[in-house]
Amino acid sequence: MARIHSQDTKPELLVRSVVHRMGFRFRLGGAGLPGRPDLVFPRMKKVFFIHGCFWHCHNCRRASVPTSNTDFWKKKLSGNAQRDRQNYRRLKALGWSYMVVWQCELRKETWLLLKLKRYLEEKGSCG
């Protein structure tokens, strides 16, 4: 499957180091799960997606559709968003929960840390 990789992998590294500092163990590389999540917490059945705002249609300034070839981009980007939603549904059906970390959120590190922490410390239904 062709994957679009953003030019820099920094967002992922940042999230990894933040989570690592909090003392959580995780796996990389999707672990065979729908949508290939960036970080996988097998024991908790939780995953993180680290999404680029543009490619995944985040509702923020970074995600505006280009002014040339607008139709092409609209179609392409809404296709991406649709695929994301399908993957989320499939994950849930398999009993996993997920959280999306947006590229634009990475600048607010303190806030991000809280968001990650809160999510990871939340008790799942099986404790």
Ligand SMILES: [Zn+2]
């Ligand atoms: Zn964004």
